[in-house]
Amino acid sequence: GAGDLVKEGEAQAIVSAGNTGAVMATGLIVLGPVTGVERPAIAAQVPTLGGYAILLDVGANVDCKPRHLVQFAIMGSVYARRILGKPNPRVGLLSIGEEETKGNELTKETFRALEEVRGLHFIGNVEGVDVFNGKADVVVCDGFTGNVALKIGESAAETMFTLFTIISYLGWYTPAKRWSSRWVSDGEFASPRRPLMPTEPCRVAAGIPY
Secondary structure: OHHHHHHOOOOOOOOOOOOHHHHHHHHHHHHOOOOOOOOOOOEEEEEEOOEEEEEEOOOOOOOOOHHHHHHHHHHHHHHHHHOOOOOOOOEEEEOOOOOOOOOOHHHHHHHHHHHOOOOOOEEEEEOHHHOOOOOOOEEEOOHHHHHHHHHHHHHHHHHHHHHHHHHHHHOOEOOEOOOEOOEOOOOOEOOOOOOEOOOOOOOOOOOOOO
16 A cells, blocks of 8 residues: 555655544554653644744644643654754744643643644744734644644635635625614614625625615
């Protein structure tokens, strides 16, 4: 199989459109883990304002210990340096705040452990808003958190694309500010001079064209 070709040196990588879990299992059984790495991680290359960043783990390990996240950070840093061409990748730990004291026990212990890793450019905690703004080149988290973050990002991108597509074909619409049944409660409509966008917060159940 493909794993055997890599193991024998006839191929350098495996490309698969199949089940992620099956590919991970094949890698572990046929190739074996890298020395010093207890668990493999799934890494996602995400677009940022500064190019690309690596988000890992995004689903392989739901429950992790601090040492696992340290290993993910090192692997992500090596990937960013070798593949993305970043000479000194900035590594951030995904948490609910930038302060060292923010987060759960896993992130707090991992924070202290990452500070002790020599040769790793650890910049501290990063928040969800920092995943796509280019603050870090490598964003480290457990597989549960990473998978949720990745799926939210994918959904947001798809939603925005759909909204812009609708706007480009149908144009803006002018919904009532508030309405109940078939009557507008306050008798006022949005001004035609300032049409509301579908993304603006408003309590509307139907668009009123003008």
